[in-house]
Amino acid sequence: MEWIQQLVNGISLGSIYAxxxxxxxxxxxxxxxxxxxxxxxxxxxAFIGFYAIARWEIGFFPALIIAMALCAIIGVVIERVAYxxxxxxxxxxxxxxxxxxxxxxxxxxxxxxxxxxxxxxxxLPETSINILGVNxxxxxxxxxxxxxxxxxxxxxxxxxxxxxKAMRAVSLDPDAARLMGINVDNTxxxxxxxxxxxxxxxxxxxxxxxxxxxxxMGVLPGLKAFIAAVFGGIGSIPxxxxxxxxLGVVETVVSALGFSLWRDAxxxxxxxxxxxxxxxxxxxxxxxxxx
Amino acid sequence: MTEKKTLKRFASVFLxxxxxxxxxxxxxxxxxxSSTGGSSSSAGESSDVIKIGANLELSGAVASYGSSIxxxxxxxxxxxxxxxxxxxxxxxxxxxxNKSESAEATNAAIKLATQDKVTAMIAPATSGNAIATAQIAxxxxxxxxxxxxxxxxxxxxxxxxxxxFVFRTCFIDPFQGIVAANFASNELEAxxxxxxxxxxxxxxxxxxxxxxxxxxxxxxxxxxEEAYVADDTDFKSTLxxxxxxxxxxxxxxxxxxxxxxIVKQARELGIEAPLMGADGWDSPTLVxxxxxxxxxxxxxxxxxxxxxxxxxxxxxVEAFNAKFSESPNAFHALGYDTVFFIxxxxxxAGSTDGEAIQKALAETENLSLITGTFSxxxxxxxxxxxxxxxxxxxxxxxxxxxxx
Numbered sequence: 001m002e003w004i005q006q007l008v009n010g011i012s013l014g015s016i017y018a019x020x021x022x023x024x025x026x027x028x029x030x031x032x033x034x035x036x037x038x039x040x041x042x043x044x045x046a047f048i049g050f051y052a053i054a055r056w057e058i059g060f061f062p063a064l065i066i067a068m069a070l071c072a073i074i075g076v077v078i079e080r081v082a083y084x085x086x087x088x089x090x091x092x093x094x095x096x097x098x099x100x101x102x103x104x105x106x107x108x109x110x111x112x113x114x115x116x117x118x119x120x121x122x123x124l125p126e127t128s129i130n131i132l133g134v135n136x137x138x139x140x141x142x143x144x145x146x147x148x149x150x151x152x153x154x155x156x157x158x159x160x161x162x163x164x165k166a167m168r169a170v171s172l173d174p175d176a177a178r179l180m181g182i183n184v185d186n187t188x189x190x191x192x193x194x195x196x197x198x199x200x201x202x203x204x205x206x207x208x209x210x211x212x213x214x215x216x217m218g219v220l221p222g223l224k225a226f227i228a229a230v231f232g233g234i235g236s237i238p239x240x241x242x243x244x245x246x247l248g249v250v251e252t253v254v255s256a257l258g259f260s261l262w263r264d265a266x267x268x269x270x271x272x273x274x275x276x277x278x279x280x281x282x283x284x285x286x287x288x289x290x291x
Numbered sequence: 292m293t294e295k296k297t298l299k300r301f302a303s304v305f306l307x308x309x310x311x312x313x314x315x316x317x318x319x320x321x322x323x324x325s326s327t328g329g330s331s332s333s334a335g336e337s338s339d340v341i342k343i344g345a346n347l348e349l350s351g352a353v354a355s356y357g358s359s360i361x362x363x364x365x366x367x368x369x370x371x372x373x374x375x376x377x378x379x380x381x382x383x384x385x386x387x388x389n390k391s392e393s394a395e396a397t398n399a400a401i402k403l404a405t406q407d408k409v410t411a412m413i414a415p416a417t418s419g420n421a422i423a424t425a426q427i428a429x430x431x432x433x434x435x436x437x438x439x440x441x442x443x444x445x446x447x448x449x450x451x452x453x454x455x456f457v458f459r460t461c462f463i464d465p466f467q468g469i470v471a472a473n474f475a476s477n478e479l480e481a482x483x484x485x486x487x488x489x490x491x492x493x494x495x496x497x498x499x500x501x502x503x504x505x506x507x508x509x510x511x512x513x514x515x516e517e518a519y520v521a522d523d524t525d526f527k528s529t530l531x532x533x534x535x536x537x538x539x540x541x542x543x544x545x546x547x548x549x550x551x552x553i554v555k556q557a558r559e560l561g562i563e564a565p566l567m568g569a570d571g572w573d574s575p576t577l578v579x580x581x582x583x584x585x586x587x588x589x590x591x592x593x594x595x596x597x598x599x600x601x602x603x604x605x606x607x608v609e610a611f612n613a614k615f616s617e618s619p620n621a622f623h624a625l626g627y628d629t630v631f632f633i634x635x636x637x638x639x640a641g642s643t644d645g646e647a648i649q650k651a652l653a654e655t656e657n658l659s660l661i662t663g664t665f666s667x668x669x670x671x672x673x674x675x676x677x678x679x680x681x682x683x684x685x686x687x688x689x690x691x692x693x694x695x
Contacts, residue, residue, distance in 0.1 A: 002532070005531045005560070006528055009528050010528070013527075115352075117548055119576060119579035126559075128561060137559045210524040210552060211581075212548065212551065212580055220522070251528070253528075256529075260519060260528070261519075
């Protein structure tokens with residue numbers, strides 16, 4: 001039973017990684033930029049959700065939607081202010097700008113509210129369901145359900161809508177897309193909006209699930225999600241999902257074997273191995289899926 | 292890119308960075324004035340006054356510890372002065388902010404020793420900052436007492452020598468581990484115990500080691516020994532591993548930020564065993580993080596409890612409540628006690644000479660204070676009782692007092 005319990009633990013952790021990884025991979029797919037500020041958008045989402053629940057006393061789902069909407073706007077603003085003018089600059093310049101934006105967001109939040117952690121209020125009734133000796137909290141089931149719904153929604157947007165088609169086109173060849181009459185700037189903004197909304201959702205889910213939020217909480221999950229995106233094949237949406245879930249399970253297994261102090265190291269070893277052995281990731285060959 | 296555009300961009304970057312620098316400079320100058328404000332009150336020199344300096348964390352990461360000690364000390368000094376002072380001399384309190392940094396703690400100690408020429412000092416609240424003042428205390432022969440620096444190496448150097456002029460009011464870390472182990476064996480009759488410690492802090496590692504030694508001496512078995520790193524958020528996989536070892540007691544030395552999550556996640560996984568920690572748990576944030584219900588059947592060792600029915604303690608709680616309109620925590624009580632510890636030594640020494648006071652502090656015996664009655668041992672550590680508290684629906688309740 002212990003192993004089934006560990007699998008449940010791993011999937012809960014992995015679904016949060018997956019949600020963040022989607023934003024990384026979408027942005028990379030479309031403008032070849034590793035958006036290091038993405039982890040901080042995740043943090044902002046967690047705080048927006050927190051203030052929505054604690055101050056305005058609204059429920060989980062309205063808070064989730066508010067956080068997603070505001071994060072989408074923040075994502076677009078970041079893209080318009082910081083990245084748009086660097087579109088034709090070297091990739092390293094854009095990358096360093098992303099790190100700068102990340103530090104800026106963290107420190108602005110610390111400046112306004114301090115660095116002390118905050119405890120998420122209990123918004124969801126907490127019950128543990130015991131199935132054959134495996135304890136699954138109602139929250140982890142809900143989180144998994146929300147994650148799956150968001151991922152299906154994303155697949156639908158990318159494959160069935162006009163904006164999704166535009167995103168895929170821009171990802172393949174921005175110049176050709178522009179010649180075909182696609183508004184490339186708006187498409188890139190839409191990508192940032194969707195990716196950031198997912199990060200915002202992940203932030204609220206993280207807060208509800210793990211309770212503690214703080215201004216630097218985005219750093220490590222952001223890096224882990226980046227590993228997950230690379231693992232799955234950066235630029236590939238199914239890759240981000242599979243990469244996130246696998247990384248969550250791998251980390252859990254490492255802890256379950258008694259090497260809990262090596263858990264973060266294991267994640268980074270995976271990154272190094274992937275970059276050496278198969279830089280394109282698990283789903284990397286699948287270029288047509290790129291967004 | 293045109294030259295004009297580059298210039299414009301450069302100008303905007305320059306403007307932004309100068310704004311940031313300006314803002315930072317603004318912060319530091321504010322702090323500067325506040326700390327000098329504290330010391331300027333000590334300008335009037337007079338031999339009728341005994342100056343007690345306090346080198347405390349009044350801003351920065353652990354500001355709540357330092358400010359609590361300051362409040363406790365202020366109450367004590369007010370009471371002593373109202374009752375006629377020490378041998379007819381009034382106490383003058385000189386608090387200095389060390390910004391929760393060890394370099395600043397050293398600077399503050401130098402300032403207190405050379406500019407303010409204090410008779411005795413209250414050392415910083417955290418062990419690391421307290422150690423940073425030890426050399427200055429020895430050099431200028433100023434008796435220095437830390438209220439809450441619990442690491443053994445505050446008073447005892449690694450080579451076994453004692454910092455002559457450094458003392459403390461609190462018990463040391465290993466003692467809490469021993470108390471927890473005895474409580475587990477005697478009160479809870481635990482046989483198979485698990486330890487889940489913060490691997491990144493000496494405090495937690497020291498507690499875990501002394502707990503393990505004592506519980507094994509009591510005939511218990513350690514069935515699982517796991518560690519976590521600070522700032523982790525997901526403890527479920529390790530807790531699942533601990534659960535499968537089926538312990539009837541889990542010792543979790545660490546700080547409230549992680550412990551809150553560990554307690555919550557342990558209960559979610561169906562771990563019903565009693566959980567226990569030490570003074571690192573003591574924060575209102577713990578209850579917010581873990582939830583009141585999850586905290587039931589958890590215990591901590593601490594320096595004191597405001598719920599302790601003893602008369603002197605209730606008198607202190609009342610007086611504190613009247614002045615600050617809040618219930619005093621352990622840091623308040625330790626700050627209060629530290630002043631009385633120093634006062635007692637000055638009275639017995641009969642002078643304000645540093646070496647005489649140092650000798651009196653080292654000879655302290657059966658001094659009855661709020662956080663317990665104690666004698667100072669040869670390593671300058673007080674030998675005193677610890678209090679065990681139990682969380683009942685999110686509120687700390689007095690459970691028992693354990694003597695060394």
